[in-house]
Amino acid sequence: MTAKREILSPPAAAPGTAPAAPASMAVRGGAFIFVSGLVAIDPQTGERRPGTTASETRQILTNLRQLLEAAGSSLDRVVKVNVLLHSMLEAPNMNEIYARFFPEPPPARTVCGARLPDGVKVIIECTALA
Amino acid sequence: MRDVIAAPLAGLDLRQHYGHHQSPAIRAGGLIFCSGMLPIDPRTGERCHGTLTSEAHVIFGNLKLLLDSAGSSLDRLVQVHALIYDSIEYDVLNRVYRQYVANGPPARTVWAAQIEAGFKVELDVIAAA
Numbered sequence: 001m002t003a004k005r006e007i008l009s010p011p012a013a014a015p016g017t018a019p020a021a022p023a024s025m026a027v028r029g030g031a032f033i034f035v036s037g038l039v040a041i042d043p044q045t046g047e048r049r050p051g052t053t054a055s056e057t058r059q060i061l062t063n064l065r066q067l068l069e070a071a072g073s074s075l076d077r078v079v080k081v082n083v084l085l086h087s088m089l090e091a092p093n094m095n096e097i098y099a100r101f102f103p104e105p106p107p108a109r110t111v112c113g114a115r116l117p118d119g120v121k122v123i124i125e126c127t128a129l130a
Numbered sequence: 131m132r133d134v135i136a137a138p139l140a141g142l143d144l145r146q147h148y149g150h151h152q153s154p155a156i157r158a159g160g161l162i163f164c165s166g167m168l169p170i171d172p173r174t175g176e177r178c179h180g181t182l183t184s185e186a187h188v189i190f191g192n193l194k195l196l197l198d199s200a201g202s203s204l205d206r207l208v209q210v211h212a213l214i215y216d217s218i219e220y221d222v223l224n225r226v227y228r229q230y231v232a233n234g235p236p237a238r239t240v241w242a243a244q245i246e247a248g249f250k251v252e253l254d255v256i257a258a259a
Contacts, residue, residue, distance in 0.1 A: 031159035079132060079156040080163035082254070088244045099151035105134045106145075109152035110166030110254040112213055113244025129132055129158050 003030045008071045010043070026067060028130050033073050037084065037125040038064060048118075053090040054097050056122040061101040068128055077129040078107040084123040088113040094122060133157040135164075138199035139172040142192055147175035155196055160259050162202050166213075167193050167253045168246070182219045182250040186226040189253050194230075202257045207236035211254040217242040223251065 008026040026035045040049040040056035043063050135155035137143040144150045155164040169178040169185035178188045245252045
């Protein structure tokens with residue numbers, strides 16, 4: 001049995017924007033869409049949008065919603081989210097914004113603190129039903 | 131199709147106790163995705179701080195409750211991410227971990243991370259439904 005593996009391109013990437021890392025933003029495999037760890041970027045230009053934990057969370061989840069919808073999925077089809085924070089002291093600030101994005105019932109989730117590259121405060125990755 | 135697995139005991143509802151915007155677990159596509167499992171008293175929701183070993187025992191107990199209630203079990207784990215507070219405790223984790231996944235252990239990655247509330251270990255797992 002060979003399941004299909006399909007690379008999903010970002011919906012609003014500016015023409016000629018090179019991906020920042022040797023990773024696809026999302027890949028469909030089997031029944032699922034696997035989304036890479038997202039950092040806060042301007043979806044038009046692909047440039048970093050550094051800010052507070054709250055503002056980065058908002059930017060990431062706005063981009064994630066757009067990415068999933070362009071792939072025929074949506075935030076209410078997300079099954080699991082992993083959130084990486086530069087400090088666990090910021091977890092409440094992330095959680096408050098996060099709660100505004102995910103409709104009831106929310107997906108399973110794991111949040112942890114980690115050393116993130118390049119001054120990034122939040123990284124969010126997820127698995128959704130295709 | 132995406133089903134929520136409810137907390138089998140009130141203490142395991144971290145949303146109710148700690149305001150985490152998350153479901154205990156989600157069943158989808160033949161798999162069960164669990165939220166990060168923490169050493170929480172499954173009846174009261176109180177934090178059970180201790181050694182890595184004692185915390186891991188509580189976590190595996192909670193994981194067993196959750197998976198059994200969802201019609202799965204510890205024998206059906208597919209993938210585990212084990213977060214520990216310091217990689218110096220890697221062997222300590224293995225000692226307790228082995229007792230719960232004796233036969234055909236699941237795929238696993240272990241790394242050091244900052245875990246909420248100063249806990250020493252957290253398990254992030256996917257099981258076959």
